[in-house]
Amino acid sequence: MEALACLTGRRSVGRLVEPAPSDDELATLLQAAVAAPDHGRLRPWRFVVVDGPGLDRLGAAYAAAHAEREPGAGADAWAAARDKPRRAPLIVAVVARPTPARKVPDWEQLASAACAAYGICLAAHALGYGAMWRTGWYGDAPAVRELLGLADRETVAGWIYLGTVPDDCVPAPRPPADLGALVTRL
Numbered sequence: 001m002e003a004l005a006c007l008t009g010r011r012s013v014g015r016l017v018e019p020a021p022s023d024d025e026l027a028t029l030l031q032a033a034v035a036a037p038d039h040g041r042l043r044p045w046r047f048v049v050v051d052g053p054g055l056d057r058l059g060a061a062y063a064a065a066h067a068e069r070e071p072g073a074g075a076d077a078w079a080a081a082r083d084k085p086r087r088a089p090l091i092v093a094v095v096a097r098p099t100p101a102r103k104v105p106d107w108e109q110l111a112s113a114a115c116a117a118y119g120i121c122l123a124a125h126a127l128g129y130g131a132m133w134r135t136g137w138y139g140d141a142p143a144v145r146e147l148l149g150l151a152d153r154e155t156v157a158g159w160i161y162l163g164t165v166p167d168d169c170v171p172a173p174r175p176p177a178d179l180g181a182l183v184t185r186l
């Protein structure tokens with residue numbers, strides 16, 4: 001895909017189906033991620049690939065987290081939490097891991113992790129797959145953090161859901177951006 005068409009034509013897709021990117025394609029997505037701008041070459045990110053039974057393990061952790069946070073929510077809510085990872089056949093959790101560095105504040109390292117996440121989304125689009133960047137409080141929940149093996153300073157910058165765009169997918173309309181209102185020139 002032509003680069004500018006990839007940048008301007010990418011859309012998020014909330015429900016993705018099999019097939020997921022192959023292992024080789026996944027490696028390409030991760031190469032795009034690690035090409036993120038990275039001040040000081042700190043590599044302030046790592047990735048957890050979740051697929052197959054891993055999606056169910058993540059779903060179980062989501063359900064446990066939900067039950068702990070909202071004990072009165074009830075079985076339907078916990079089941080909905082458990083099913084969330086099954087919205088795609090593959091998820092890459094982008095883990096931000098800022099290291100204390102005098103020259104490079106944490107926010108720059110988080111920005112680098114965001115670029116890595118976006119790199120995965122763009123590369124997936126370039127390969128003809130759909131992607132959706134999700135976050136939410138589940139990444140902060142002890143059950144989920146333990147499953148991912150997150151250290152104290154690590155956070156989930158994004159759950160990148162990946163897979164094939166279903167034939168009946170209609171992307172939500174994206175309001176046109178008024179560049180005149182967003183851009184000034186000195």
Ligand SMILES: Cc1cc2nc3c(=O)[nH]c(=O)nc-3n(C[C@H](O)[C@H](O)[C@H](O)COP(=O)(O)O)c2cc1C
Nearest residue numbers: 010011012013114132133134135136157158171174
């Ligand atoms: C850091 C970040 C977190 C996001 N988290 C969520 C989320 O948890 N759930 C969601 O529906 N969209 C989330 N989004 C927004 C979607 O990824 C997507 O950008 C949005 O639906 C607009 O669609 P588009 O990318 O096709 O313009 C997030 C975006 C960013 C940058």
